[in-house]
Amino acid sequence: MHIYVNNKLAALKKGTSFEYVSENRMFSGSDGYTLTITFPLKGCPENIAIFGHINRADVVAQKVIFDCEIRDRGFYKFGSITITEISETEVKTQFLEGRSEQNFDKTFDKVYINELDLGEPPTTSKSSITPSRAWYPETYGCKYVALPWVNDYSGNIQNKAEHIVDDVVNNRSHFEWSNETTGLSWQPYLLHITRKICEAVGYTADFSKWEEVEEYKYLLICNTLPHAWYMPGFANALPHWTVEEYFEKLELFLGGEFDFDHRGKRISFAFTQATLASKSAVCLENVVEEHSTEVKVDEDRCEYLEAKNLVYKDCDHEMWKFYSCDWFIKGWQNRVVRYNSMTELLNANRWLATWSGSSQRNNNRDKILYAADCDAYFIVWPISRKIVKYDFTFRRLIFEYKCRLQPINLFGGRIVNDDEEADQVEIEFVPAWIDDTEDKYGRVLFLSFSAYDDNSSSTGEDESQYPFAKTITLSSLEAGEKEKKAEYYDRIYVGWYDGANHFIGNHLPYPNVEDIAIADDWSNFAYVHFSMRINDRKLRRGQIIHNIEPKMKTTFKFLADNIPDVRSVFLIRGKRYICEKITATFTENGMSQLLKGVFYPIVED
Numbered sequence: 001m002h003i004y005v006n007n008k009l010a011a012l013k014k015g016t017s018f019e020y021v022s023e024n025r026m027f028s029g030s031d032g033y034t035l036t037i038t039f040p041l042k043g044c045p046e047n048i049a050i051f052g053h054i055n056r057a058d059v060v061a062q063k064v065i066f067d068c069e070i071r072d073r074g075f076y077k078f079g080s081i082t083i084t085e086i087s088e089t090e091v092k093t094q095f096l097e098g099r100s101e102q103n104f105d106k107t108f109d110k111v112y113i114n115e116l117d118l119g120e121p122p123t124t125s126k127s128s129i130t131p132s133r134a135w136y137p138e139t140y141g142c143k144y145v146a147l148p149w150v151n152d153y154s155g156n157i158q159n160k161a162e163h164i165v166d167d168v169v170n171n172r173s174h175f176e177w178s179n180e181t182t183g184l185s186w187q188p189y190l191l192h193i194t195r196k197i198c199e200a201v202g203y204t205a206d207f208s209k210w211e212e213v214e215e216y217k218y219l220l221i222c223n224t225l226p227h228a229w230y231m232p233g234f235a236n237a238l239p240h241w242t243v244e245e246y247f248e249k250l251e252l253f254l255g256g257e258f259d260f261d262h263r264g265k266r267i268s269f270a271f272t273q274a275t276l277a278s279k280s281a282v283c284l285e286n287v288v289e290e291h292s293t294e295v296k297v298d299e300d301r302c303e304y305l306e307a308k309n310l311v312y313k314d315c316d317h318e319m320w321k322f323y324s325c326d327w328f329i330k331g332w333q334n335r336v337v338r339y340n341s342m343t344e345l346l347n348a349n350r351w352l353a354t355w356s357g358s359s360q361r362n363n364n365r366d367k368i369l370y371a372a373d374c375d376a377y378f379i380v381w382p383i384s385r386k387i388v389k390y391d392f393t394f395r396r397l398i399f400e401y402k403c404r405l406q407p408i409n410l411f412g413g414r415i416v417n418d419d420e421e422a423d424q425v426e427i428e429f430v431p432a433w434i435d436d437t438e439d440k441y442g443r444v445l446f447l448s449f450s451a452y453d454d455n456s457s458s459t460g461e462d463e464s465q466y467p468f469a470k471t472i473t474l475s476s477l478e479a480g481e482k483e484k485k486a487e488y489y490d491r492i493y494v495g496w497y498d499g500a501n502h503f504i505g506n507h508l509p510y511p512n513v514e515d516i517a518i519a520d521d522w523s524n525f526a527y528v529h530f531s532m533r534i535n536d537r538k539l540r541r542g543q544i545i546h547n548i549e550p551k552m553k554t555t556f557k558f559l560a561d562n563i564p565d566v567r568s569v570f571l572i573r574g575k576r577y578i579c580e581k582i583t584a585t586f587t588e589n590g591m592s593q594l595l596k597g598v599f600y601p602i603v604e605d
Contacts, residue, residue, distance in 0.1 A: 119233070203266060249427070302553070329408070
């Protein structure tokens, strides 16, 4: 076995041994690392040339990191070696590889995305661009659009436009900016902002795997601020997350993995499902020992990501109670009317699109409707009404209600374990608030943002409805020195917008969050190309890749010439397993053939 440190062959201590642990990042977020490797210093010129100049203060501060290669026959790993302890006689180190090395690196732990220069929109002047061009993603190469949105505090529609009919006979029309629109505010695409973050920290990006899946190209960050504030920089509307936090949270949302090459200053991305699907199964034949342990809740519980409940982080906007309501679906099953298909559901209930208060054809308006083919629940939601007549017999007004067929719990959690104490992981890229305005404008994106300085003193005005808009410099000074600066948004609101709005008519465009678009008169429906659901296991975002028995941990000792890929599916004694980690022992003579692995059985259908 040979170990190279900064391209120099290091001398190993006689009789040395260490353990190399290869971990499955789906459990721990780490890859490979070693326990302590000790190198002699006294009387060893080779190692003194490598380590002898180290300043002891640097070692205490954990700032000493070297490039390192471990080579042994079929085993090769390249990563970093960090100093854990040093004396005149020897130096103790730990080797880190892949995600383990990435986790140790602190390059981005103090760099915040809302303090980076992530660019600005091409224009904020409404006279510089027409609505149709501002709403078309390809106008600026899928970087940003200026969709209409409602400021929840004021109730005003930003980027508002009016529908102008040019030719009634030939059904030709266009949109013009409203007189109420003084300037434009823009929403950037998620892929564009992620690239800009890489660029801002001096790294190149390889997001080819992301771009290959076309639906992900049109994921839109809905966070934006009013034009009147004149804070057009995209970073101003982002949460106060570090670069490291941003990519960790984005991995959960996309179901993928970002790998950082800090030497080459490069960030790459791959979808986890595709990565695992490309790995061949490993058959362990030379098993010499087996030991099973039942994992208790109060002991060392299984950390496998796919065994945890995945949920969107709760939001305080008006639609969230409809977006995520597992409790309601479970508790109201006795009021569910079930249909085999969405078409069948619409045909049976289309009359409820415009329901008269005097009509009693059926009472499904008070029920939960379910369509099996799209695995979705719906409620009948009255959104507006008009007087149709006066009932002299009962001396009351009769109204006609316009109703929306509203999907509910589309963004409920991916529940793997119904145990109340089960672990759960929160996604902080959350579905945006899409809601009704008046009939003229239809459904629109709504946004609710906080004042920049949450702890600033009151201006004496009612700021609960109309927060006092301050500049970032003023707010930061008033807030004083803080460990964490304030922000307008504490999460990222996301929608899907490819420029096509189903059944739009004369309504304003909006990003889709629901994967089912239903015509206003309930006459038709369409599936939106992308789904943000995580509670539909048939889809990429909700699909459990490998369902395991998290309480049945088994340790196998086996003979092998090399360390198998821990992310593969393992075939052991006729059963399939997922591996948590494999430990190998190394001496100066190389790797021992006796390896130890921790495994969990896959639940077979």
